[in-house]
Amino acid sequence: MAAQTTHNAGDAHDGNPVAEAAEAVHGHEVPAGTTEVAAHGGEGGGLPQFRMEYWGGQIIWLLIIFAVLYALLAKVFVPRLRKIQDTRAQTIAEAVEQARTVQAEADAQAKAAQAELEDARAQARRLAADAKAKAQAEMAASQAAEDQRLNAELEQAEARIRGLRDQAMSNVRGIAADTAEAMVAKLTGQAPSRADIDAALAGRTTEGAA
Amino acid sequence: MADPMHQFEVQKIVDLPDFSIPGVGVIDMAFTNSTLAMTLAAGAIVAFMAVSTAKVSVVPGRLQAMGEGAFSYIDNLTTSIIGHEGRKFFPFIFTLFLFILAMNILGLFLVFTATSQLAVTATLAIMTILLVLIVGFARNGASMYKLFVPAGVPWYMLLLVTPIEFISFLLRPATLALRLFGNMLGGHVALKVFAGFIISLGGLAAGGGLGLLGIPGAAVSLGGVVALTALEFLVAFLQAFVFAVLTCVYLNDVVNLGHHH
Numbered sequence: 001m002a003a004q005t006t007h008n009a010g011d012a013h014d015g016n017p018v019a020e021a022a023e024a025v026h027g028h029e030v031p032a033g034t035t036e037v038a039a040h041g042g043e044g045g046g047l048p049q050f051r052m053e054y055w056g057g058q059i060i061w062l063l064i065i066f067a068v069l070y071a072l073l074a075k076v077f078v079p080r081l082r083k084i085q086d087t088r089a090q091t092i093a094e095a096v097e098q099a100r101t102v103q104a105e106a107d108a109q110a111k112a113a114q115a116e117l118e119d120a121r122a123q124a125r126r127l128a129a130d131a132k133a134k135a136q137a138e139m140a141a142s143q144a145a146e147d148q149r150l151n152a153e154l155e156q157a158e159a160r161i162r163g164l165r166d167q168a169m170s171n172v173r174g175i176a177a178d179t180a181e182a183m184v185a186k187l188t189g190q191a192p193s194r195a196d197i198d199a200a201l202a203g204r205t206t207e208g209a210a
Numbered sequence: 211m212a213d214p215m216h217q218f219e220v221q222k223i224v225d226l227p228d229f230s231i232p233g234v235g236v237i238d239m240a241f242t243n244s245t246l247a248m249t250l251a252a253g254a255i256v257a258f259m260a261v262s263t264a265k266v267s268v269v270p271g272r273l274q275a276m277g278e279g280a281f282s283y284i285d286n287l288t289t290s291i292i293g294h295e296g297r298k299f300f301p302f303i304f305t306l307f308l309f310i311l312a313m314n315i316l317g318l319f320l321v322f323t324a325t326s327q328l329a330v331t332a333t334l335a336i337m338t339i340l341l342v343l344i345v346g347f348a349r350n351g352a353s354m355y356k357l358f359v360p361a362g363v364p365w366y367m368l369l370l371v372t373p374i375e376f377i378s379f380l381l382r383p384a385t386l387a388l389r390l391f392g393n394m395l396g397g398h399v400a401l402k403v404f405a406g407f408i409i410s411l412g413g414l415a416a417g418g419g420l421g422l423l424g425i426p427g428a429a430v431s432l433g434g435v436v437a438l439t440a441l442e443f444l445v446a447f448l449q450a451f452v453f454a455v456l457t458c459v460y461l462n463d464v465v466n467l468g469h470h471h
Binding site: 048053062066070081 | 329
């Protein structure tokens with residue numbers, strides 16, 4: 001220490017203006033061998049950091065403080081923080097896993113529901129198709145029956161019309177025969193035989209029909 | 211103007227008895243403002259960790275989320291750089307990151323920044339490199355030379371590459387220490403200088419007359435201090451992060467020596 005101080009005092013005038021100015025202010029030389037802190041102010045020349053008499057103490061104190069700090073961090077705080085981070089990572093992983101399971105379950109359920117829906121839809125479609133077919137068949141059957149009934153009625157009506165016409169025709173024949181007989185009687189004065197009239201009518205009718 | 215270097219003076223708070231290490235010399239174990247800053251930083255980390263992990267729950271509260279955020283941030287960093295073996299080194303890298311970050315940030319609130327002391331950054335850097343060396347030799351033994359002999363490089367290139375790799379390896383502790391030290395030192399000096407401008411220009415303005423021109427200058431300096439403070443918060447985080455990343459990279463070099471994962 002003494003040697004260092006002597007050395008520092010020795011090169012006080014090394015041309016550093018700051019140091020010299022500071023020295024001028026303080027205006028005293030440090031006696032060799034002193035460790036008096038009050039004598040600060042640049043007697044070492046240059047930066048105060050290069051005054052070696054404080055290096056030893058700073059280094060030892062730094063090592064002690066660093067060692068204590070390192071021990072506290074390494075043994076107490078880092079494991080604590082590591083643990084909480086690991087716990088968090090694990091919690092998150094678990095939650096994600098759980099969410100994934102739930103998601104898979106939900107997916108399966110959704111798939112099942114979808115399938116069920118498909119089934120129901122197909123069934124409904126089939127039911128609708130069946131109902132439609134049945135209705136069509138029923139409609140066709142009832143239409144056929146109705147057609148048949150109408151046809152029968154039509155035939156019946158036609159038959160009646162034919163009967164009435166035939167009857168009317170025979171009445172017309174009678175009337176014609178009577179008329180012809182009356183006309184012949186009036187014209188000739190003698191009544192024609194029924195057979196002649198019939199023959200004449202038959203010829204006419206055949207002619208008229210032809 | 212106040213001396214911008216004054217803030218880096220180590221001052222004794224409680225004088226504790228010296229002790230001597232044989233072969234090294236007498237160590238002044240006084241409790242200094244540097245020690246206090248380191249203790250406060252470590253204490254703040256422990257307090258923060260204790261509070262944020264006091265009632266751990268799966269759904270984190272605000273503080274727990276912050277603690278876990280820092281944890282996961284560095285955890286992902288180590289795992290992505292070193293691979294699955296990164297977990298072994300995680301407590302060291304996490305401690306390093308938090309400690310440097312706490313010292314950097316406390317330096318922005320208090321009057322002393324422990325990471326602006328080269329003694330501190332050099333110790334951290336040498337600690338890291340020693341860990342790299344110990345892990346490297348424990349895992350690889352004599353095949354540690356592969357660190358300087360990249361696979362798949364033709365022999366005539368090795369003549370060039372090997373010395374470069376070796377020198378860059380030797381420079382690692384120096385760059386680690388100086389990067390953090392330089393950033394913290396420069397930032398705090400710049401802050402102090404700008405803040406000093408405010409005072410001196412303000413004093414000029416108090417004199418009246420032409421000195422009133424000092425007011426806009428002081429205002430600009432104030433703006434500069436505000437902007438620099440914001441920048442320093444970024445640097446405080448960034449340097450802690452860079453230190454942690456480089457530690458991971460250096461550890462990865464020896465953990466996964468000779469095979470790319």
